[in-house]
Amino acid sequence: MKPQSPVARPASLQLTPDGRLRHFLSIEGLPRALLEQILDTAESFANLGGPAVKKVPLLRGKTIVNLFFEASTRTRTTFELAAKRLSADVLNLNIGAAATVKGETLLDTLRNLEAMHTDMFVVRHADSGAAHFIARHAAPHVRVINAGDGRHAHPTQAMLDMFTIRRVKGAFEPLCVAIVGDILHSRVARSQIHALKTLGTGCVRVVAPRTLLPAEVETLGVEAHVDPETGLEEADVIIMLRLQRERMKGAFLPSEHEYFQRFGLTEERLRRARPDVIVMHPGPINRGVEIDSRVADGPRSVILRQVTYGIAVRMAVMSMALGTGTDAS
Amino acid sequence: MRWHLQGGHVIDPACGRDGPADVWIADGHIVAVGTAPPEFTADRTLALDGRLVLPGLIDLAVRLREPGQEHKATIASELPAAAAGGITTLVCPPDTQPVVDSPAQIEYIQRSAAAVGGPRVEVLAALTVGLEGTALAEMAALRDGGCIGLSNGLRPVANTLVLRRALEYADTLGLTVHLHPLDPHLAADGCAHEGAVATRLGLPGIPRAAETAALAQILALVEQTGARVHICRLSTARGAHLLAQARAEGLPVSADVAVHQLFLTEDDLEGFDARCHVLPPARTAADRAALREAVASGLVQAVCSDHQPHDEDAKTAPFPQTEPGVSGLETLLALMLELVGQGVLDRPTAVAALTGGPATVLGLDRGALRPGAPADLTVVDPDTTWTLEAQNMRSRGRNTPFLGRRLRGRVTHTWVAGTLVYALEGGR
Numbered sequence: 001m002k003p004q005s006p007v008a009r010p011a012s013l014q015l016t017p018d019g020r021l022r023h024f025l026s027i028e029g030l031p032r033a034l035l036e037q038i039l040d041t042a043e044s045f046a047n048l049g050g051p052a053v054k055k056v057p058l059l060r061g062k063t064i065v066n067l068f069f070e071a072s073t074r075t076r077t078t079f080e081l082a083a084k085r086l087s088a089d090v091l092n093l094n095i096g097a098a099a100t101v102k103g104e105t106l107l108d109t110l111r112n113l114e115a116m117h118t119d120m121f122v123v124r125h126a127d128s129g130a131a132h133f134i135a136r137h138a139a140p141h142v143r144v145i146n147a148g149d150g151r152h153a154h155p156t157q158a159m160l161d162m163f164t165i166r167r168v169k170g171a172f173e174p175l176c177v178a179i180v181g182d183i184l185h186s187r188v189a190r191s192q193i194h195a196l197k198t199l200g201t202g203c204v205r206v207v208a209p210r211t212l213l214p215a216e217v218e219t220l221g222v223e224a225h226v227d228p229e230t231g232l233e234e235a236d237v238i239i240m241l242r243l244q245r246e247r248m249k250g251a252f253l254p255s256e257h258e259y260f261q262r263f264g265l266t267e268e269r270l271r272r273a274r275p276d277v278i279v280m281h282p283g284p285i286n287r288g289v290e291i292d293s294r295v296a297d298g299p300r301s302v303i304l305r306q307v308t309y310g311i312a313v314r315m316a317v318m319s320m321a322l323g324t325g326t327d328a329s
Numbered sequence: 330m331r332w333h334l335q336g337g338h339v340i341d342p343a344c345g346r347d348g349p350a351d352v353w354i355a356d357g358h359i360v361a362v363g364t365a366p367p368e369f370t371a372d373r374t375l376a377l378d379g380r381l382v383l384p385g386l387i388d389l390a391v392r393l394r395e396p397g398q399e400h401k402a403t404i405a406s407e408l409p410a411a412a413a414g415g416i417t418t419l420v421c422p423p424d425t426q427p428v429v430d431s432p433a434q435i436e437y438i439q440r441s442a443a444a445v446g447g448p449r450v451e452v453l454a455a456l457t458v459g460l461e462g463t464a465l466a467e468m469a470a471l472r473d474g475g476c477i478g479l480s481n482g483l484r485p486v487a488n489t490l491v492l493r494r495a496l497e498y499a500d501t502l503g504l505t506v507h508l509h510p511l512d513p514h515l516a517a518d519g520c521a522h523e524g525a526v527a528t529r530l531g532l533p534g535i536p537r538a539a540e541t542a543a544l545a546q547i548l549a550l551v552e553q554t555g556a557r558v559h560i561c562r563l564s565t566a567r568g569a570h571l572l573a574q575a576r577a578e579g580l581p582v583s584a585d586v587a588v589h590q591l592f593l594t595e596d597d598l599e600g601f602d603a604r605c606h607v608l609p610p611a612r613t614a615a616d617r618a619a620l621r622e623a624v625a626s627g628l629v630q631a632v633c634s635d636h637q638p639h640d641e642d643a644k645t646a647p648f649p650q651t652e653p654g655v656s657g658l659e660t661l662l663a664l665m666l667e668l669v670g671q672g673v674l675d676r677p678t679a680v681a682a683l684t685g686g687p688a689t690v691l692g693l694d695r696g697a698l699r700p701g702a703p704a705d706l707t708v709v710d711p712d713t714t715w716t717l718e719a720q721n722m723r724s725r726g727r728n729t730p731f732l733g734r735r736l737r738g739r740v741t742h743t744w745v746a747g748t749l750v751y752a753l754e755g756g757r
Contacts (some may be wrong), residue, residue, distance in 0.1 A: 013600070028529070107645060127647035128531040129601035137645075150649065152531030190531055215534055219525040 013135055021320045023135040023144040026153035027194035035162070035198055041316035042163050045085075046309060058319050059088035062119040066092045067109075067134075068147070069125040074283055074307070075147050075157070079122050082314035091118070106130070107137055114139050120322060121145070128152035128187075143321040145314075151187050157282050158191035160313040162199060164306050165237055168278050172196065176203040178231050178273075179222075180263065181241030181290055182212045184252075188282045189241060190220075197221045207231030209263070211252040228263050235273040239280045240265050243290045256289045265291045270300065278302045330372050330747065331355040337377035337708065339363075341384055342677040343685035343697035352382055354704040357747035362698050377708060380741065383680050384696045385417025385448075385705030386662060387687040389507075389585050389633040390561065392654070393450075396437065397426025402638035402725040404438070407658065408447040410724035412751035414634070414658040415707035415740035417448050418688075418695060422507075423455040424482035430455035430466045432474025439475065447750045448743075449705075451477040451691065453507055456495050462486040465495055468502050477691055478505040478559070483608065485513040493550050500556035505692065507559045508547055510568065511609060515539035520649045522610040526595040532648060535610050537565045544568050548575045551582055559690050560584035562635060564609035566619030573628055583690045584628070586620050587635035588664045589655050589730070591673075593617075597730060601648040604730040607635075608653035621673050630686035634661040638726020656726035660717060662709065664731070666738035704747035713739040 014030065016022045021034060048054060064083045066076055076092065083090045095109065113121070120143045123131050128150030135144040148154040162172075169175060177196055183189045183206045196204045197220075206217060207225045217224050225231030232238060243259060253259050265279065279291075279301045287293045296303060332354040339350040339362060350363040353371070360366050391411065394402040411419050421438065423429035429438070435452045442450035454476035458464040462485055471479070479499050486492040499506045516539040521527040523534025544560065548571060551558050563569055563586050572584050593611035605611055623629040637654025644651050665679045674682075688696030695705060714737045719727040743751035 105642060105646065125647060127649045129649070130647035132601050133647045149647070150531050151533075187531055190529070214528040215523045215536070216525040216528055220529065 013132065020323075021317070023131075024155055024317050024321055025131045025135055025144065025146045027155050027158055027191050027198065028153070030198065032198050032200070035159070035195060038159055038313065038316050038320065039163055039166055041320060042159070042309070042312040045315045046312035055085050055087050057087045059083070059086040059322060062088045062322060063117065064088045064090050064120045064122060064318065065113055065118045066090065066122045066147075067095065067113070067124070068093065069095050069123075069130070070148070071096070072124055072148070075124065078307070078310040079147060079314050082311050082318060085311070086315055086319055088318075106133070110134060110137060114142060118142065120318065122147050124148045126150055145317060145321060148187055151185050151190070153191045154187040155191045155195075156310070156314050156317055157188050158195040159317070160306055160310040161192055161239065161280060161282070162195050163309045163313050164280060164302055165278070167309070168302060169236060172199040172201045175201050175236045176205070176234060177201055177237040177239065178205045178207050178225075178235040179239045179241065180207040180228065180231065180265065182243055182247065183208050183217065183241070184212045184214045185244065185247075186241050192239060193220050193222055205231050205235070207263070209253065212247070228269060229272060232269060232272045235277055237278055237280065238265065238270075238273060239282075240291050242282065242284065243286055260289055264289065265295050267292065267294055267298070270295055280306060283307070330749075331370065332744075332747070333369070333371035333374040334382060334706075334708070335374055335376050337380050337382035339382045339698060340677060340680045341698045342681035343384070343688075344699060346698070347677050349379070350382075352698065352706070354744070354747050357704055359698055359700050359702050359704050361700055375742070381709040381711055382698070383415070383707045383709060384684040384698050385707050385743065385745065386415045386683045387418040387691070387693075387696055388416045388636070388658070388661065389420050389631050389687050389690065390587070391419040391421055391634060391636040391658065392638065393421050393438070394638060395425065395441065396434075401640050401643070404441045404450075405445045406725040407636070407638065408442060408445045408450070409751070410658045410722070411448045412743045412745075413723050413740060414660070415662050415709065415743050416658060417705035417707065417743060417745045418451060418693070419448055420451045420453055420477060420691065422453050422480055422482050424460060424484070428455050428460050429453070429476070430458055430460070430471075432470050435471065435474040435476055448745055453478050453480040455479070456481040456499070456506060457486060457491070460484040462488065463491060465498055468499055468504060472502050472504055476504070477693075478507055480507040480561070483509050483511065485511070487513060489546060489550070493554060496550055496554045496556035496558065500554060505557045505559055505690070507561050509561045510540050510544035510547055510563070512539045512543040515542060518649075520606060520610070520653070521598055522595040522612045524595055524613060526598055530598065530601065532598070537567055537612070540565050540568045540609060541571060544571050548580065548582065551575070551580050555581065557581040562587050562590070562609055563620060563623070563629060564590055564612055564616065566616045569619050569623040569628065572623070576628065583630055585631035585633050585687070585690070586624065586629050587655075588632050588657060588661050589635065591617065591621055591624065591632070591668060592664065593730065598648075602730065603644045603646070603648055603651040604655070604728055606644075606648060606651050606653045607655060621668065624682055625674050625678060627678065627681075630682065631690055632661075632665060632682040633687070634658050636724070637728075638724050639728045641727075644728050654728065656722070656724045656729045658724055659722055660729065660731050660736065662707075662740060663736035663738050666709075666711065667736065670737060704744055706744045707740055708742040709738055710741050711738045713737070715739050
């Protein structure tokens with residue numbers, strides 16, 4: 001019935017024939033063992049050295065290009081730091097709209113960079129599927145890491161969140177994780193959901209007004225809650241998502257004020273969760289919009305630890321994709 | 330040239346014929362079907378050995394890309410592709426560059442087509458000036474210039490009062506208006522069916538309500554005005570249901586679906602396959618089943634190719650940046666025959682949706698093999714299997730999800746007005 005399609009499916013595009021990581025494009029389709037390998041490799045990097053992390057020579061001689069078609073400070077910086085700690089040469093390209101204004105297609109940009117003998121592209125792009133597109137068209141030796149594509153995926157962010165959860169909570173099976181906020185537009189949420197489900201998390205909830213929940217979201221294997229009081233009930237982990245200011249213009253919400261009143265994470269609402277709950281946020285935070293400062297800076301928050309772990313997780317993914325990660329431990 | 334087509338199997342639903350019959354052609358017209366005309370001497374006799382003889386196919390939506398997008402395709406590149414697909418009449422929408430909102434544009438297209446030769450080209454002219462949805466196009470001038478009907482392409486007429494006036498004025502002139510039921514606000518920047526697959530892939534969705542809300546509005550205006558409207562490219566089960574209700578109430582509406590909507594579903598977008606990026610989007614298996622049923626029952630009386638040839642760049646980008654559309658001229662008939670093979674459609678119904686059905690939509694006296702009618706015919710070898718391969722396509726657009734597919738049933742000859750415009754190389 002279905003037209004035969006020669007286009008590679010996400011899993012086969014991401015993995016080598018013997019099941020190792022080739023590109024890191026999305027969590028979907030990756031086996032649990034591979035996600036655990038990423039976490040274990042990240043542990044080995046996180047344990048290096050203490051406060052003054054030493055460089056390791058794993059990627060000496062490799063050239064990594066941070067190819068950012070969309071503005072980002074935090075993600076780009078942690079990728080850059082991760083690459084430098086692996087001793088790779090790093091090139092940062094903030095392309096924005098410049099190349100497209102000049103009429104250069106994405107493929108042209110790619111070919112030009114490949115001609116400079118690059119080994120890896122770390123890609124951020126406003127369109128869903130951009131990282132898959134680049135991986136499919138890149139030269140065979142080039143590896144691609146998705147640093148966020150449209151609403152689709154942000155797998156390294158999800159893995160550093162998993163790393164944080166595992167460090168604090170241990171096993172995933174008994175956990176109840178609530179992801180709160182703009183699920184509809186969030187690539188972070190999609191990748192977190194796939195990662196949590198793959199790692200065996202007992203209960204994954206998404207909590208948002210209906211305007212910010214994607215269609216048929218239950219098909220991702222999550223419980224949907226429009227009431228934060230029930231959505232946060234007995235949660236072990238709460239992940240707050242950033243609310244983009246432009247959502248007011250699209251008539252998704254009446255106002256930031258009303259959103260905070262109804263969905264913002266306050267100390268009072270936090271009490272509905274388990275006493276040992278941890279609060280996470282991929283950043284940057286809108287204080288007083290999705291989260292109260294007293295919670296963001298409070299004892300249950302692990303938000304800054306997430307940032308620290310981001311470097312170790314990105315080191316793990318980069319070294320694994322370039323075929324040297326398994327030697328790290 | 331005087332032809333005697335001998336030993337074929339004629340399927341002509343408009344005339345109620347489905348059986349072995351010879352056909353005689355002279356002076357560009359059908360002379361006789363079944364019974365030999367007296368004192369006929371053929372210049373050429375073609376032995377068909379049971380091959381199918383059909384009225385020439387009529388395709389309600391073919392983008393020729395000329396004028397304005399000649400880097401995608403031209404009239405000269407696409408007419409031979411249509412002939413190879415067995416299509417003898419094709420209708421091109423007004424969304425060329427510039428748009429067809431003056432008689433000069435109609436003349437340009439028809440003169441270019443005549444210079445190329447082959448299938449007949451009918452032109453849908455713009456409903457509103459520049460397709461901008463605000464001022465009525467000079468419809469009387471467009472009718473006198475030879476347009477077959479009016480359309481606003483995929484561009485919305487957002488103001489319902491303008492749409493009402495446009496329908497009334499078109500009806501004054503006896504012109505059918507072809508409308509795409511797609512609410513521009515609900516469709517927004519969507520590029521996939523709003524459902525489980527778009528949710529997973531993070532693609533902006535187009536909800537079913539984008540079709541049903543627009544369709545309900547159109548049907549309300551048809552009810553109000555009595556104007557004749559053709560609904561283009563249905564995609565949802567609920568849309569088919571609304572259409573059935575309207576037809577049961579006697580409203581003057583017809584409808585078509587694109588043949589790829591009878592095959593593709595949202596699942597085909599897996600892996601961000603831009604070849605399956607179409608508008609309206611491929612929806613669910615349940616919608617597809619309802620559309621198939623709507624064709625089988627005759628509720629939807631035409632199936633078209635919705636041919637949209639693209640240059641390679643148009644499909645070589647991250648999915649949301651790719652242009653929607655399938656190059657479909659050369660697979661229209663074979664895909665319909667595949668549905669016959671699967672038992673989804675019976676053969677006369679499949680042929681009717683490609684011949685008499687669209688002829689009725691257009692108000693043309695074509696799509697039937699009546700003595701005296703213009704000799705537009707297609708001969709098909711129903712048993713030939715072939716594989717669609719990019720390098721063998723005649724269309725300049727190679728953008729089709731059906732590349733590599735094994736197809737059964739192939740056009741071997743096409744006549745337009747008694748002139749053989751296509752013969753399969755190596756064919757019998």
